[in-house]
Amino acid sequence: MKLIFTILLIAPLFSFAQTRKEVKVIHQKQIDFYNQKKASQNEKIANFWDKIKNDNPEIYEQRILHLKNDSIRLSKKRDDNTQIVLKKLESLDINSHYIDLENSSLEEIPNQVFDMINIDTLKLTNHHFKTIPKKLNQLKKLKYLDLSKNDLSSSKIRFSKLKKLEYLNLSQCSLTKLPKGLRKLKNLKVLVLTENPLEDTKKIQHLKNLESLKLNKTIVPLDPYSIGKLKKLKKLNMNECQLLEIPPKIKRMKDLESIVMARNNIKIVPGELSQLQKLDNLILYENEIENLPLSFFQLTELKELDLYHNKITHLPKEIGQLTKLNTLYISFNQISTLPVEMQSLVELKKLYAHHNNLEYIFDFSSLKKLEVLYLQDNKLYDFPNSILSLSNLVELDLSGNKITSFPSDIKHFKNIEIVNLSDNMVESIDSLKKDLEVMTKNGVIVNL
Secondary structure, eight states, rough: OOOOOEEOOSSSSOOOHHHHHGOOOOOOHHHHHHHHOOOOOOHHHHHHHHHHHOOHHHTTTTTTOOOOOSEEESSSSSHHHHHHHHHOEEEEETTTTTTTTBBBBSSSSOOOGGOOTTTEEEEEEEEEEOOOOGGGGOOOTTEEEESSSSOOOTTBBTTTOOOOOOEEETSOOSSOOOOGGGHHHHHHHHEESOOOOOOOOGGGGOOOOOEEEEEETTTOOOOOHHHTTTOOOOOOOOOSOSSSOOOOGGGOTTTEEEOOOOOOOOOOOOOOGGGOOOOEEEEOSSSOOOOGGGGGGTTTOEEEEEESSSSOOOOOOOGGGTOOOOEEEOOSSSBBOOOGGGGGGOOOOEEEEEESSOOBBBTTTTTTTOOOOEEESSSOOSSSGGGOTTTTEEEETTTTTTOOOGGGGGGGOSSSSSSEEEESSSSSSSHHHHHHHHHTTTTTTEEO
C-alpha cells in the first residue's frame, strides 16, 4: 500500500528569497484556485506545477522553497514535474506545524528530500523520526541542518560527508552519544546539543573551527582538556548543567566573547577568567557565587554582566574598571553598598540592583546614559537626588523602600515613561500625588 505524505503549504505558498526584501509570493487567487480544486491527487500535482510553470516561470525557476500549509499532496512515488523543481532547491523548511500525516508528525523523512542535491538549508524539527538515513549524506551542499526534537536515541547518525555543514542542531534528540563522523565536520561553526543525556562530549574537541556551542540542560561531566581545545569558540552556553565550577581550562579559549552558565551550582569564579580579554557578555545568574576575585575586573571589554540571584555581599571598588559595561544585573543578592567607583561606568544604560540591602546610593549624575534604574525592595531612607539629573532615564523603580519624601522636581523628568514609588513611608502623600498627577497628564505610567 502506497504511503501518501501530506505537505501543507502556507499562504504565501512559496517564499523565495535570500533576504526578506526579495521575497516573491504567489497571488491569493492562485492559492484559492488550488484550495477549490477537488480533482484527484495526481491531477492536483500536475495542475499545480503546470500552472506555476506557465503563469510564473520566474517563480518556478527560483532556488529557495518553503513547504508549508495548504492542500497540495505529494505521494511517495516521485512526480517528474516535482522532481525537476526539487533538485533546484537550496532551502527547505519542513516543520511539524506544516507537514502532517493523518494529524500527526512524520515518522520518516520523505524520499523527495534526498533528491534535493542543491539544498543548503534543511529543517526537520519536531517529528517522530527514529532514524536518519545514510542518504542524507547525498546532500553535500548542506550548510544548515536542524534535526531537533526527534527521538534519535537508537539511531546511528552519520554526517561524515556533509563537509560544508556550518550549523547543526541536535537539541532534544535523546542522544546518549555524539554522532559518528562528527569530527570530520571541519567547517562546523555552530553546534546545538541542548537537552540530551550525553555520556561523553570528548568528540567535540575535534571541531577546531567551532564558534558557538550550546550544551544547555545537558548533564554530563565536562572534560576540561577537551573544551580547552576549542580555541576558536566565541559563544559557550551551559545553562542548567549542574556545574560546580567554571573550568579553569576555559582560559585557553582566547576568542570567547560570550559565556552563559546560569542556573548551575557555581560557587567560585576562577581568576583565570581574566585572561579572556575579548569577553563582552558574562551570564552567571542563579548560582551560588559569594564573591568575585579582583582579577575578574580586568575583563574590561565586558558590556553585559549578569550576577542576578547569587550570594554576593560585597562589590569591590575595582568594578569601576569595567568602563564599557552597559547592562549590569546584581539583583537578589545581599549587597549593602554600591561602591562610589561605579561612577566610572559612564556607558551604563541598565542597572538592576533591586532586592538587596542597600541603604545608601552614590551620586548617579555621571551616569548620563542610564535609561533603566531598578532599586526596589532595598532599605533606602532617602531619595537619591542625583537621579533627577539623568535626562535619558526611561524607567525608575524605587518601590518597597523606606523613603519618607520625594522632591517636587520629580515631575520634571524629561523622558521618563514608568515610575514606581509604591510601598514607601511617604509622610506627605497629598503633595506627592499632585506632582505625580502632572506626570500622568504627560503620559507617564505612575504607581504610588
